[in-house]
Amino acid sequence: MSKRKVERLNLLKFMPFRLNRLAAEFSTALAVEYMARFGIDIPEWRVLATLGLYDTPRSAQYVVRCTRTHKSRISRAVGSLVALGYVARAEAIDDRREVMLELTPKGRAVYGELVPLLLKREEAILSCLSAEERAQLDHLMDKLEQSFDLVQCED
Amino acid sequence: MSKRKVERLNLLKFMPFRLNRLAAEFSTALAVEYMARFGIDIPEWRVLATLGLYDTPRSAQYVVRCTRTHKSRISRAVGSLVALGYVARAEAIDDRREVMLELTPKGRAVYGELVPLLLKREEAILSCLSAEERAQLDHLMDKLEQSFDLVQCED
DNA sequence: CCTTGACTGTTGCAGTCGCAACTGTATAAC
DNA sequence: GTTATACAGTTGCGACTGCAACAGTCAAGG
Numbered sequence: 001m002s003k004r005k006v007e008r009l010n011l012l013k014f015m016p017f018r019l020n021r022l023a024a025e026f027s028t029a030l031a032v033e034y035m036a037r038f039g040i041d042i043p044e045w046r047v048l049a050t051l052g053l054y055d056t057p058r059s060a061q062y063v064v065r066c067t068r069t070h071k072s073r074i075s076r077a078v079g080s081l082v083a084l085g086y087v088a089r090a091e092a093i094d095d096r097r098e099v100m101l102e103l104t105p106k107g108r109a110v111y112g113e114l115v116p117l118l119l120k121r122e123e124a125i126l127s128c129l130s131a132e133e134r135a136q137l138d139h140l141m142d143k144l145e146q147s148f149d150l151v152q153c154e155d
Numbered sequence: 156m157s158k159r160k161v162e163r164l165n166l167l168k169f170m171p172f173r174l175n176r177l178a179a180e181f182s183t184a185l186a187v188e189y190m191a192r193f194g195i196d197i198p199e200w201r202v203l204a205t206l207g208l209y210d211t212p213r214s215a216q217y218v219v220r221c222t223r224t225h226k227s228r229i230s231r232a233v234g235s236l237v238a239l240g241y242v243a244r245a246e247a248i249d250d251r252r253e254v255m256l257e258l259t260p261k262g263r264a265v266y267g268e269l270v271p272l273l274l275k276r277e278e279a280i281l282s283c284l285s286a287e288e289r290a291q292l293d294h295l296m297d298k299l300e301q302s303f304d305l306v307q308c309e310d
Numbered sequence: 311c312c313t314t315g316a317c318t319g320t321t322g323c324a325g326t327c328g329c330a331a332c333t334g335t336a337t338a339a340c
Numbered sequence: 341g342t343t344a345t346a347c348a349g350t351t352g353c354g355a356c357t358g359c360a361a362c363a364g365t366c367a368a369g370g
């Protein structure tokens with residue numbers, strides 16, 4: 001009796017594994033656009049993307065919340081971007097603990113050049129899905145993100 | 156003239172970013188099950204899962220292909236698992252370059268204990284989706300994986 | 311004012327990762 | 341048999357990451 005059959009798990013059907021693989025592949029496919037061309041990596045791209053979305057300076061803390069990336073990672077990414085001349089640091093006037101960040105003209109130029117390339121790449125990858133499937137994907141991501149409380153990024 | 160409006164990109168709607176975040180959150184939520192309890196990390200879990208699916212030994216190279224994880228990472232993960240007594244290494248008879256791997260009884264016990272826990276966790280996280288939505292998710296992942304050629308893992 | 315606690319951003323440190331070089335083995339060509 | 345090429349797995353090394361400790365700043369309470 002007993003000796004129940006062992007429950008098995010197919011890694012290829014296991015969602016966290018699949019998501020990790022897909023995310024890694026997706027990122028790698030896009031990274032070629034900014035890695036070599038502009039000398040920036042993923043965390044740096046995230047800072048660039050966050051700052052590029054607005055026309056007014058944002059604090060580092062804001063970037064941390066928006067990108068859900070660890071503050072040490074953001075801090076170092078900002079350091080690199082400043083060294084590259086893409087981002088300028090300035091003290092905040094109202095709260096001198098904060099570091100206000102904004103894109104330099106050079107940084108804006110890179111942003112303006114990079115965004116269409118990345119959107120085109122994303123589009124190319126998602127082109128294996130129909131319009132309806134893409135809407136589904138968007139919807140599913142929304143729901144999963146909400147269940148993880150990943151959505152807060154107030155303006 | 157000119158000075159076209161700069162195309163912008165909302166990171167929160169950008170699929171590679173969303174996938175990365177979701178994958179990280181998903182993995183973290185599951186990692187608590189095996190990290191503390193059995194002292195293994197993600198690459199080690201992948202090896203365990205691959206070997207646990209079958210009753211016969213597999214080569215390290217097989218695990219590499221199946222998990223799409225770099226061979227150095229697999230090599231080190233196997234080292235840890237051997238040290239923990241979960242996995243046994245043996246030379247292959249037909250090709251002495253290969254290292255054949257199989258779970259020890261202790262490793263099988265861990266696998267048998269771990270799998271239900273992980274499936275339960277996965278289930279809990281995906282429970283925010285309806286049955287239809289889950290089928291959609293599965294289908295979308297399949298299509299995206301195929302477009303990346305992530306599917307090959309022959310038996 | 312002064313103390314306490316909280317918050318922002320930086321940095322030292324230890325752990326992890328991927329690349330590339332290396333060892334040992336197999337296979338093919340001669 | 342010998343040589344050359346290809347492959348499996350390991351390991352040293354440099355790069356990156358997160359954690360925790362830290363310095364500087366702010367706000368509240370006595």
